[in-house]
Amino acid sequence: MGGDPVPERAGGRPTPVVLGVDIGTSSSKGVLVDLDGRLVRSRTVAHRVDRPRPGRVEMDGRLWWQEFVALTRDLLAPGGVRVLAVGVSGMGPCVLLTDAAGTPLRPAILYGVDTRAGAQIAVMNERFGTEEILRRCGSALSSQAAGPKIAWVADEEPDLFARARRLFMPSSWLAYQLTGRYLLDQHSASQCTPFYDTDAQDWYRPWVDPVAPRLALPPLCWPGDVAGAVTAGAAAATGLPAGIPVVAGTIDAWSEAISVGAQRVGDLMLMYGSTMFLVHTVPHRLTSPSLWGTVGALPGTRNLAGGLATAGAITGWLRDLLGGPDYADLLQLAERSGPGARGLLMMPYFAGERTPVLDPDARGLVAGLTLAHGPGDLYRAALEATALAVRHNLETIEAAGGDIRRIVAVGGGTQGRLWTQIVSDVTGRAQQIPAQTIGASYGAAFLAARTGQDVSIEEWNPITAVRRPRPEVAADYDELYRLYRELYAGSRTVTHALAARQERLLTEARATRHPTAEGAAP
Template sequence: MKVAAVLGVDIGTSSSKGVLVDTDGRVVRSATRSHEVSRPRPGWVEMDADVWWREFVALSRELLAPGDVDVVAVGVSGMGPCVLLTDAANTPLRPAILYGVDTRSTEQIARLTERFGAEEILRRCGSALSSQAAGAKVAWVADNEPELFARARRLFMPSSWLAWKLTDHYVLDQHSASQCTPLYDTEGQDWYALWATEIAPDLVLPPLRWPGEVAGTVTSRAAAEAGLPAGVPVITGTIDAWSEAISVGAQGVNDLMLMYGTTMFLVHTVTARLTNPSLWGTVGALPGTRNLAGGLATSGAITAWLRELFGSPDYPELLRLAEASGPGAKGLLMLPYFAGERTPILDPRARGFVAGLTVSHTRGDLYRAALEATALGVRHNIETIEASGGDIRRVVAVGGGTQGGLWTQIVSDVTGRAQVIPSQTIGASYGAAFLAARTGWPVSIEAWNPVKEIRQPRAELAADYDELYELYRELYTSSKRVAHALAARQDRLMAAGPPAASDTPRTEGVAP
């Protein structure tokens, strides 16, 4: 007899993940497809939407191939907020501009902030304009690609693109909309027509629903492509970090979710609307909830970069070397601003630094410094959240970076916070599956995903990490001018293009 199961698919920055889960929360199968983003210029991060649907189809067909399950609902989620603009026929006009890791909209942020007023934007939208704001990226397209923008009629994100491809319904969830600053009013929980009309007069913004609400049912066309049964419900879905929070039950008041992925997200659920210009005040993923959130622009992206730089040793080996390095990485200190930084410094011109290097330092020391850098960034965000009125009483970890234990232990040691590690840390695809299951069954995430362990901070390391944290904060301040100057040089070099062949230095006879 076939098992009733829900399909959850998440489109992430470096991979797409799919999971089949039975209605009791047990994972039947999972699958992954890796991909790369495009970085055509410093600060630009893009992706073709065709990849999102192609990988959904591949994951769906792989997971359903054994023929032993009946899919009864589909859940979707994806990185965000992203800006995918299409014409009236829903044909993408350009690659999607990704979330806060794409920092191209600096001029639009400044102009819109002056136009509408920083205080009024924060009051109405819950967040200041920053590289995370999807509305500023819409304005960038309008300013820099006017002929293309004149044809733009619809705005999608990865989750809403999948929902449309599956159901033919054009919708977006409330949470994703709340990251479209300044197009959305967090008090009224609807598009703010006055500003939206000024920024994008010809865009037909999507109707809004909650992430767990049904967007529609699988069409016969989508069923044939993806191997799904026609007519099953598809939820509206949401941004991956918020789906991750749902996957581990971290949407209760005073919870903080830490998402260990290519980037690091922090989502704190609050009782009342809180704002801070250095953070993101958003609508929650569940009706009636609000969040104060933050994110590092790079975390797992740095460890992946180091792995490639080191000649691709496996992650368990790098973790072993990092553990052997010991707390403090033998005197190294890294700033993790390799793609600028989102919260709380909101500085797209920030750059990565490694301080304290000597010829005696090893791969393990550098890898340890990268893990500690992200932990120090998490601490900076936690302190900013609590200074804004947040009350963090429980921290829940999720994502691929929880594997192996060292990274989560370092974060607990640096922040002085215990972390709940759930049984399933698959992440957003599991959260999407859970929301899909709720369309037909009275399921609870506590039953689906009970606590596996609790990572406790080691008190004996507190003083050393307090000192390192002070140096971390000082290093950004003291290196900021240099970082910005180097970012400007990078822009000039990219604008000039690669050197001509005749200008390329000859390397014959040079020892390796």
Template sequence: MLRNAVIGVDIGTSSSKGVLVGLDGTLLRSAVREHTPARPGPGRFEMDAAVWWREFTELTRELTAPADAAVIAVGVSGMGPCVLLTDEHDEPLRPAVLYGVDTRAVRQIERLDEQLGPDEILARCGSALTTQAAGPKIAWIAEEEPELYARARRLYMPSSWLVRKLTGAYVLDHHSASQCTPLYDTTAQEWYTPWAQAVAPGIELPALAWSGESAGVLTAEAARAANLPAGIPVTTGTIDAWAEALSVGAQRTGDLMLMYGTTMFLIHTVPKPLTSPSLWGTVGALPGTRNLAGGMATSGAVTNWLRDLVGAADHPELLSLAEAAGPGANGLLMLPYFSGERTPVMDPEARGVIAGLTLSHTRGDLYRAALEATGFGVRHNIEVLEAAGGDIRRVVAVGGGTQGALWTQIVSDITGRPQELRSTSIGASYGGALLAAQLVTDASVDEWNPVRRTVTPRAENTARYDELYALYRRLYPDTAAVVHSLAALQDR
């Protein structure tokens, strides 16, 4: 007898991941397809939408190859906010421009701020215009590629593109829309037509729905391509970090989710709308929820860079060396701004800095400094969150970086915050599967994914990390002029 199950697929920055999950939350199978975004110029990150659909179908075919489960619903998520523009026939016009790691639209941000007013944008949209926002990226395409833009009719992100391919529906979730600043009004929770027409003229914006709502059912054509049953429901989906938060139950008021991945993401659930020019105020993935969020441009990306740079076989080898290095990395301090920085610095021209290097330092010291840099960045974001009115009562960690004990321990030691770890930390694809299950059952995240352990801060490291954090906060302003000049040289 076949076991009923659901599938969740997430399109991430460095890979697409899929999971087959039983209706009780048991992870039956998982699959991954790695990819690398194109970098056509300094500060530019793009990806071909054909990759998203191809990898989705490859993942679902792999997950369903053993014919031992009956898939009854599908959930999707993806990196974002991204900008994929299509023509009147829904053919992509160019590769998608990715989220805040793509910093090309600085001039458009400045122009839109002057045109619309930064205070008005923050009040209506919940977030200031930054490289994270989708609106300026649309404006960049309109200004820099006008002939192409003249044929643009629709706007997609990875999750909504999958929904379109699977169901034929043109729909975007409210949370993703709230990161399309300045196109969406977070108070009215609808597209704001005057600014949408000014920033994205000629674009038919998608219908809006909540992440867990059904966008439609699988068409016969999509079912054949994905080896799935026709007629099963598909969630509207959302941006990956918000699906990660759902996967570990971090959507209650006072919760803070830390997502350990290629980038570090922070999502704080608040009882009422809060704004800060250094953070992102958004609507949540679920109806009635509000978030104040932050994101570092790199975290795991720096550790991957170091692994490749030093020729290490794998991360466990470097984690062991980093643990032996001890707190403070033997006097090394790193700014992890290797792709500029998002919150709370909001500086696309920031660059990575490694201070204190000597001939005695080792691979382990460098790797430890990278892990600690993430911890210092998280602490900086937390301080800004609380200064904006946030009230953090519980921290829940998720993502691939939680697999080893060292990274989460370092972050708890630096921030002084315990972190709750759930049994399954696979992340967004599992969150998508949960939303899919909730379309057809009364699945509960606490039953699906109970708490496994809690990481507690170690008091013996507090003084050392407080001292280093003070230096970390000084390092950016003390080096900003130099790295900005270097960034300008890199752009030539």
């Protein structure tokens, strides 16, 4: 079962295990899990994404494979294990374009935190029709969609795009490096709006060809399908046995949902991480202009999903701003601050916002500051801000026809009690917390185990705790939520103007540092 790591054997036969690796926004994680679901070893490699200018978030896709190799070699170094299969997952939807030989042409453009493609969204909505896109694809165009980001490269980097032949995401890139097979899972494809037909569950070439006629979009499979076998070259690089199966994998949030068994109709997975994600399983296709309607990670399933652009990223930023105190100290201060952070209200839109406001030009705010407020109040306000955004998403999911019967929490933010308690208090909903909350890498390992074993995620990872809302704070948080909704509506004009000013100032600064040949001094 999930829980404490399995003691490593001193001798005898090696322990049969599966490997799961996830490429995340702030780190990559690898786990070895035995066939009963017990964590044998885990390793993490931290990294930073590149933010070359406001609204642009990128990463060198070659690092994904380099980190996979480093993690795998580190996990295997102590010996005593025999890897039977490999599972992969990663942040997404991302756009990594390569030439026909699979050589990356530029850094990967990341998921909804990258908001550069606003002009392309407008053009596609005009060309294909906003309602028709929602009807055919299940989601409206937003910063989350991969299609406009591909169009951005075509518009802004045409010489480079002329050489683009293949599209990868982190999970498919790892599968390609391991097996040599070019493919993508159905769920990831369903976030490539407007290039994917959610009813046909296939690429929709009439909308692909006008934008990317020479791009050979990958054949599609399901996340748990076997992509291929580890090649001799990949085995030499990683230390894995040649010939073992590799599953196709999927986007990290959906792998997280698999890791905690949130796949039944009515389940909602709530992922606590650098960003925050919500995946709700619905009985049939549902659409909302404010959410993402996707196919699920398992055949026959459908989801309504949402996501915050920043969550744990705000607390990390705040910690750095305060000079790097321990998170434990900040949590103690935030606990003492109490509900409502002594009159503070934060808007968590530090990188724009995804659902349900779909506003790439939203910006973070802290309202109510006085000279009496301290670090604990700010930290508490940041945690409450994410909880308020989660409540907004939950209400939007139910307004779209969702029926949330069970919430399961997962991710690094579940480790401390305070954040999950605040979310339950603000939303008025209980959250189940399983034994193992490491998340996407564990879900990838579970899919790998299914290639050769009859395994159950409920047996692998049982629920061990429930966080329940406290009725005595409900009225305070109801009032704070009302103010939160009013603050966004009332400040939107100003924050949009500030976002435009930020872009203009950055453009001017870049022009000063790197003058064009025409404007340069002789």
